[in-house]
Amino acid sequence: MGERIATRDAYGDALLELGKKRKEVVVLDADLSGSTKTAKFAKVFPERFYNIGISEQDLIGTASGLSLTGKLPFASTFAVFETGRAWEQIRQTISYSSLNVKLVATHSGITVAEDGASHQAIEDIALMRVLPNMTVIVPADGIETKQVIEAIADFYGPVYVRLGRSKVPVVMPDDYKFTIGKAYKFHIGKDANIIAAGIMVSVSLDAMEMLKKEGIDAGVINMPTVKPLDNDAVVEAAKASGLIVTAEEHSVIGGLGGAVCEFLAENYPVPIKRIGIKDTFGCSGPSDELMKLYELTADDIVRTVKQGLKR
Amino acid sequence: MSQVSASNDIAFLREQAKTVRIEILKMLAEAGSGHTGGSLSAADVATVLYFSKMRHNPKDPAWKERDRFILSKGHAAPLLYTVLALSGYFDRSLLNTLRKIGSPLQGHPCSKLLPGVEISTGSLGQGLSIANGIAMGLKMDGINSRVYCILGDGETQEGQVWEAAMTAAHYRLDNVCAIIDNNGLQIDGHCCDVMALEPIAEKWDAFGWHVIDIDGHDIKAILGAFDEAEGIKGKPTMIVARTVKGKGVSFFEGKVQYHGMAPTSEELERALKELE
Ligand SMILES: Cc1ncc(C[n+]2csc(CCOP(=O)(O)OP(=O)(O)O)c2C)c(N)n1
Ligand SMILES: [Mg+2]
Numbered sequence: 001m002g003e004r005i006a007t008r009d010a011y012g013d014a015l016l017e018l019g020k021k022r023k024e025v026v027v028l029d030a031d032l033s034g035s036t037k038t039a040k041f042a043k044v045f046p047e048r049f050y051n052i053g054i055s056e057q058d059l060i061g062t063a064s065g066l067s068l069t070g071k072l073p074f075a076s077t078f079a080v081f082e083t084g085r086a087w088e089q090i091r092q093t094i095s096y097s098s099l100n101v102k103l104v105a106t107h108s109g110i111t112v113a114e115d116g117a118s119h120q121a122i123e124d125i126a127l128m129r130v131l132p133n134m135t136v137i138v139p140a141d142g143i144e145t146k147q148v149i150e151a152i153a154d155f156y157g158p159v160y161v162r163l164g165r166s167k168v169p170v171v172m173p174d175d176y177k178f179t180i181g182k183a184y185k186f187h188i189g190k191d192a193n194i195i196a197a198g199i200m201v202s203v204s205l206d207a208m209e210m211l212k213k214e215g216i217d218a219g220v221i222n223m224p225t226v227k228p229l230d231n232d233a234v235v236e237a238a239k240a241s242g243l244i245v246t247a248e249e250h251s252v253i254g255g256l257g258g259a260v261c262e263f264l265a266e267n268y269p270v271p272i273k274r275i276g277i278k279d280t281f282g283c284s285g286p287s288d289e290l291m292k293l294y295e296l297t298a299d300d301i302v303r304t305v306k307q308g309l310k311r
Numbered sequence: 312m313s314q315v316s317a318s319n320d321i322a323f324l325r326e327q328a329k330t331v332r333i334e335i336l337k338m339l340a341e342a343g344s345g346h347t348g349g350s351l352s353a354a355d356v357a358t359v360l361y362f363s364k365m366r367h368n369p370k371d372p373a374w375k376e377r378d379r380f381i382l383s384k385g386h387a388a389p390l391l392y393t394v395l396a397l398s399g400y401f402d403r404s405l406l407n408t409l410r411k412i413g414s415p416l417q418g419h420p421c422s423k424l425l426p427g428v429e430i431s432t433g434s435l436g437q438g439l440s441i442a443n444g445i446a447m448g449l450k451m452d453g454i455n456s457r458v459y460c461i462l463g464d465g466e467t468q469e470g471q472v473w474e475a476a477m478t479a480a481h482y483r484l485d486n487v488c489a490i491i492d493n494n495g496l497q498i499d500g501h502c503c504d505v506m507a508l509e510p511i512a513e514k515w516d517a518f519g520w521h522v523i524d525i526d527g528h529d530i531k532a533i534l535g536a537f538d539e540a541e542g543i544k545g546k547p548t549m550i551v552a553r554t555v556k557g558k559g560v561s562f563f564e565g566k567v568q569y570h571g572m573a574p575t576s577e578e579l580e581r582a583l584k585e586l587e
Contacts, residue, residue, distance in 0.1 A: 031465060031499045031506075039499075051499055053468035053506025054435055081434065114344045114410040116418035118385065118433030285412035293412060 004167040005142030008106040011163055012037025014149035015074060015104075019045050022153065026066055028052055028075045030059045035165075036076040036106045056081045060089040060103075067099045072153060078112075079105035079121035079162060087127055094158045095131040102152055103128075104161040109249035110282040110290045111166040111199065120282035121162075126254025128160040129227045135159045135180060136227040138248070138256070140201035141170045144224060147178035155180055162198065164249075166287050169202040172222075181225045183233035189219030192305045193237035193244055197223050197256045200247035200275070200296065207301035217241075218305055226256050234263055238270045243308040245273045247301060252276035273308045275301060318363050324530045327397070328358040329586055332559045334393040334406060336582050339573040342409040345418065348556040348569045350390040352494040352527070353461055356552055359533045360459055361394040369399035372426040378456045379429050379445050383438020384463035384492065385419040386571070391428065392416050400427035436469025438462065439489060443475055446484040457541070460489045465497030468506050473518070479547040480519030487547040488540040492527065494556035496567050515549040527552025560585055 019025045019041050031054045033039040042049035052059040056077055063075040075082070082105040083090070094101045105124065112120045128136045137152070137159060139145040145163065152159045176184070183195075186205060196204040204220045211218040221237055223230060238244055244264065246257035257274030264270060277294055291297055318324060331354050339345045361367075365378040382391045389409065396403045401415075408414035415424035419433025430441055442460040449456050466472065479487050491511065499505050508514075512522045521543045525532040533552070540548035556570070557563030560582040563574075574582055 029499075031468075031497050033499050035498075051505050054465050054497065055468045055470060055506070057470055085434065114342070114418050116410070116433070117421070118417075118419040118431065283412065284410045284414065284418040289412050 003170045005170060006165060006167045007139050007142060007145040007163040008035070008037045008165060010142035010145035011104060011106070011149060012040040014146040015041045016044060018149060018153055019048065022072065024070065024072045025153070026050070026071045026073050028059055028063050028073060030054060030056050030077040030081065032077050035078070038074070038076050056085040057089050060086040061093065063101045064093045064099050067101045072100065072102070074102045074104055076104045076106065078119060079108040079124045080119055083121065083124040083127045083160070091131055095133050098133040098157055100156050100158070102159050102161065104163065106163040107165045108162045109164060109198070110277065110294055111164055111249065111287040113166070113287040113290060114284050116284035117281040122251045122277045122282060123254065124162060125226055125248070125250050125256065126258065129254065129259065133158055134227065135225065136162070137180070137225050138162045138197040139224055140198060140222050141168055141172055143170055143172040143174070143176055144178055147176065148224065151178050151180055164199060168199045171202045171205060178224065181228045181230055183230035184222040184224070185233065186220040186222065188237060188240045190217045191241055191243070191309060192216070193219040193221060193241050194247055194301060194305070195221045195223050195234065195237060195244060195256065195260055196247040197226060199249050203296065203298050204247050204301055206298035207305070210298055210302050211305060216305065216309065216311070223256060226259055229259050229263055231263060231267070234260055235268050238264055238268045243271050243273070243305070245275060245301065245305055245308060247275040249296060250276050252278055271308060273304050275304055319534060321530050324358055324363060327362050328355050328530070329559075331358050331390070331393050331397065333583060333586055334397070335389045336560070336574055336579055338389055338392070338406040338409045340576055340579040341407050342411070343573055345389055345410060345573045346386040346571050347563060347573060348496065348566070349384060349463060349492065349494070350387045351558045351560065351563065352554040352556045353387055353390055353492040354558065355528045355530060356461065356490055356492070356533055357390050357394050359530060359537065361398050363534060364537045365459065366456070367398070369427065372400060376454055376456055379442070379458045381429055381438045381442045381458070381460040382420060382432055383460055384435065384466050385432030387461070388416070388418065388420050391420055395427040401425070435463065435466040436471040439472055439475035440478070442487055442489065443479050443482070443484055446479070446487045447482060449486060457486050457488060460487070462489060462491050463497070464491055464493045464495065464508055464511070465502050465505070467491065467508060476515065476518040476520065483545045484547045485544050488537065488550065489547065490550045490552050492554055493551050494554045496556045496565070496570065498570050500567055512551050515551070519546065521546045521548045522551060523548065524551045525553065527554035528558055
């Protein structure tokens with residue numbers, strides 16, 4: 001613990017390792033290879049790297065074509081452009097035909113920081129989750145990102161992986177083994193359980209410690225696979241405590257919070273509070289200040305849990 | 312008519328472009344992040360537009376008969392903010408708030424927060440379509456205003472740019488005048504290495520545009536090109552402005568790494584010495 005790694009950096013390293021092991025891996029980018037860290041792969045395997053230029057729709061179509069020849073394409077750019085600009089190409093070609101294309105996007109959420117709202121994807125999970133055949137994964141840290149990249153290479157089908165720009169604390173144990181569709185239970189609480197993804201996992205763990213000091217037993221569940229959701233883990237958490245809180249660096253609409261609400265409302269209704277971006281755009285500023293402004297800090301989680309418990 | 316003193320005085324415009332560059336560098340250094348290279352490369356073109364060519368009124372940003380300006384390459388926001396401030400749309404001191412929490416000067420232009428910004432941009436490839444729509448609306452209303460739109464050269468790799476290219480020619484939008492800031496660089500390197508663009512002029516010509524090829528740092532040539540464009544009937548005009556990324560600061564010029572890097576305080580000091 002104490003170590004901080006950006007998930008995009010872990011991606012760059014994992015992709016290079018994967019490229020060494022599997023020669024069917026090809027990587028595509030759209031003029032952001034330095035930022036998405038695919039440049040690491042490009043440097044070692046230039047013959048398996050395609051820079052498509054600033055043309056995200058073409059990026060997705062080209063990756064699709066490569067997958068039709070048996071290649072294993074990883075297509076990367078910023079999350080807002082990958083899922084936004086090229087959404088219909090992803091829908092019509094990759095999702096509809098269930099192609100084996102890995103969409104790994106970086107610079108998700110408000111921690112993109114100073115570039116502002118135009119570059120901060122706060123709706124990408126929703127956009128990808130709504131697509132049939134699509135698997136959606138939001139790694140919590142560098143360790144999990146490495147695991148995810150290996151796991152999705154072994155899995156046949158379209159996958160969206162959401163990564164971040166900023167350094168985040170390492171929270172997963174060294175011997176952690178990621179499985180698609182499986183949550184990781186740090187602790188199951190008796191008073192409340194926080195279901196989190198991405199950078200909000202470490203924030204939730206901080207909140208858990210703070211709540212403990214106040215005598216509140218809150219659990220934390222890391223839910224890296226937002227689709228398919230680990231239903232069993234969600235029910236277990238709901239049964240163990242009377243309150244579920246979801247936490248994500250994404251709109252409260254359509255993301256992890258939305259997925260948990262949809263599932264529990266139909267299967268095991270309990271009170272739920274969603275922490276996320278409240279149906280508004282982000283803005284420019286340092287990422288830690290933005291986390292405060294958009295109420296995504298441990299204090300905000302503590303307050304929300306207490307509100308939910310009416311304490 | 313314009314409340315900004317429009318000038319065809321080349322010496323004045325040259326001096327003004329220098330002031331624009333100085334303000335850009337200062338605000339970027341203060342912000343600590345942002346896009347230096349592409350703000351400097353388009354500085355001369357934007358200076359000529361705001362201080363000579365365009366009819367606009369900073370006291371009435373919504374004036375119906377104003378000429379419109381769309382910064383399709385929205386990452387050059389510091390340039391737009393500077394010409395707006397120097398024109399009098401807002402106080403110059405606001406430039407120090409670039410990219411800070413609560414500032415109307417977002418990392419990329421936001422029309423909802425800042426009067427004078429016609430439309431929010433930042434996601435590349437979308438500005439020319441918007442310019443076309445404005446040009447159509449102006450024609451429908453019988454308003455003679457012109458619509459100017461600056462695109463990056465790398466930006467023209469976006470398919471939508473070419474969809475818009477067809478629309479403007481098809482609807483004979485001769486009130487559209489686009490400018491490509493042809494600095495030869497994008498983020499991952501030289502455009503010719505990332506995704507080749509040449510021959511640029513011939514492409515726009517083939518799409519039915521009137522094309523003018525100029526040195527994008529030659530004030531006289533920029534003025535001449537805008538005048539020529541105004542006289543063209545039945546076709547949109549594309550000015551291919553050959554520029555240098557980072558223009559005006561020797562150690563930023565032609566350097567790909569200064570696309571998205573702000574000057575340090577030490578670099579600012581050296582840069583100001585060169586410019587002053
Ligand atoms: C749709 C979209 N894709 C990617 C980006 C990220 N991006 C910002 S600037 C840039 C390079 C732009 O190059 P160019 O158009 O040549 O601009 P200039 O050289 O004038 O800075 C890229 C890829 C973006 N802003 N929008
Ligand atoms: Mg360029």
